[in-house]
Amino acid sequence: MIQVLTSVWALLIGVVLIMLGNGMHSTLIGLRGGFEGFSSAELAIVTSGYFVGFLSGARLTPRLIKRVGHVRVFAALGSFVSAALIAFPLIAEPWAWTILRVLIGFCMSGIYVTAESWLNDSSTNENRGKVLSAYMIAQTLGIIGAQGILTLGDVATSALFIVASILVSVSFAPILLSVSSPPMTEAARPMGLRELFTGSPLSTVGMFLLGGVYAAQGGMSAVYGTQINMTTAEIATFVAMLFAGALVFQYPIGWLSDRMDRRNLIFSTAMVAMGASFIGWMSGGQLWLMMIAAFVGGGMTTPLYALFLAYTNDFLPLEDMPAASGGLVLTFGVGAISGPLVIGWSMEHLGPQSFWLVLAATFAVIAVYALYRMTRREGLPVEETESYVSVLPTASPMAVETASAWAAEQAEAEAEAVAQAEAQADGEAEGTKTAPGKKDG
Numbered sequence: 001m002i003q004v005l006t007s008v009w010a011l012l013i014g015v016v017l018i019m020l021g022n023g024m025h026s027t028l029i030g031l032r033g034g035f036e037g038f039s040s041a042e043l044a045i046v047t048s049g050y051f052v053g054f055l056s057g058a059r060l061t062p063r064l065i066k067r068v069g070h071v072r073v074f075a076a077l078g079s080f081v082s083a084a085l086i087a088f089p090l091i092a093e094p095w096a097w098t099i100l101r102v103l104i105g106f107c108m109s110g111i112y113v114t115a116e117s118w119l120n121d122s123s124t125n126e127n128r129g130k131v132l133s134a135y136m137i138a139q140t141l142g143i144i145g146a147q148g149i150l151t152l153g154d155v156a157t158s159a160l161f162i163v164a165s166i167l168v169s170v171s172f173a174p175i176l177l178s179v180s181s182p183p184m185t186e187a188a189r190p191m192g193l194r195e196l197f198t199g200s201p202l203s204t205v206g207m208f209l210l211g212g213v214y215a216a217q218g219g220m221s222a223v224y225g226t227q228i229n230m231t232t233a234e235i236a237t238f239v240a241m242l243f244a245g246a247l248v249f250q251y252p253i254g255w256l257s258d259r260m261d262r263r264n265l266i267f268s269t270a271m272v273a274m275g276a277s278f279i280g281w282m283s284g285g286q287l288w289l290m291m292i293a294a295f296v297g298g299g300m301t302t303p304l305y306a307l308f309l310a311y312t313n314d315f316l317p318l319e320d321m322p323a324a325s326g327g328l329v330l331t332f333g334v335g336a337i338s339g340p341l342v343i344g345w346s347m348e349h350l351g352p353q354s355f356w357l358v359l360a361a362t363f364a365v366i367a368v369y370a371l372y373r374m375t376r377r378e379g380l381p382v383e384e385t386e387s388y389v390s391v392l393p394t395a396s397p398m399a400v401e402t403a404s405a406w407a408a409e410q411a412e413a414e415a416e417a418v419a420q421a422e423a424q425a426d427g428e429a430e431g432t433k434t435a436p437g438k439k440d441g
Helices: 002-036 040-068 070-090 094-121 128-150 159-178 193-199 201-227 232-257 262-281 287-313 318-350 354-374 397-440
Strands: none
Touching: 002 040, 002 070, 002 094, 002 128, 002 159, 002 201, 002 232, 040 070, 040 094, 040 201, 040 318, 070 094, 070 159, 094 128, 094 397, 128 159, 128 232, 128 397, 193 201, 193 318, 201 232, 201 262, 201 287, 201 318, 201 354, 232 262, 232 287, 262 287, 262 354, 287 318, 287 354, 318 354, 318 397
8 A cells, every 4th residue: 555655645645635625615615604694595506506517527627638638727727716715705695606616616526537537547457446545535534634724714704715725726736746647538428317227226316315415414514503503613523524424434334335235235324324314403402412413424425425336337337337437426416416405495494403304304215215126126146246446426427437447347357366266176176086096097
């Protein structure tokens, strides 16, 4: 692992800095929006704007790169993000913030595509899995660290937005200075919704619902904290717990995923998340209960994303996996646009605690649908399933497609190794049976 980090350390430092800036601004929206008197519904629209831009950026950035090159696109998008972050406190209007969020989402998607392309180009087939894992850990640590930085400033001033802008600007230096050649940036055309649903109804429906959950947890949790009068430090800790849980639970759930029917694991994970959401709803304002609910609920959300990807790949040939991954990312993005709108409306009309009720209801639907799908199709034997790869919802389609293809290749290589070992064992056993006969002759 040390050799892997040595080869991509500069890229990973850049990723951490990017996530520090982006993670700060996501929470700042809820904090500063509450200070400015924005309603839950208005902040929900602002939150959804990011994912509108993110989806657009994922589709258009490869075309821009083909026209003007990686470095120019990377630098231009970074400049727009830095400018947009500084503009938030200057134009404190919901419509302006929505436009800025769309712009940031578009640019961040393009930045991820380019950075992940360079990261993929810097790795080999032998270490690609470890590089992807290191990248996902770097992303999560960046988001968690961003919440700590928020406690060092006053949300009523422009200082924290400026700090976020500086972090994003500085993040480009280690990335641009460490790459030696422009990477390939070819994303597969996403699979159509009908074809995707036919191949894996559970993953298609689950990804849409999970997109709403993830966007609500990351974007509306600070709004919820503001409305129940949490302090800035408490809100920052609350958001950090959502992502800390993902860091802790990703590996054990991934380990289980390769050893049992994934639909059972999807059902169980969704049920645990539903239970955590109910604990948050019944917490009665007790901070420690809400922190536990955030840690467990957030810890289940991210592994579910990777579970749906892995489950879809189980039923597809290798050549269809990139297109299916792109289709699932698109489905997740559409859900991420709608999720904050639903929770924002519910918080506006039913009160802040409906934040937890909507999350619980969504996880319940995922669990029930997983049970239903178990009655409609036989599960695959564990030895025939693809490898689980820890992919975060913050990754671009480029990284998701790369991870899916790598997992499939690893599964095929393992199957071939097992087949060769069995053939060798059979040959040795056959030789043992014939050896006495030769001796007697």
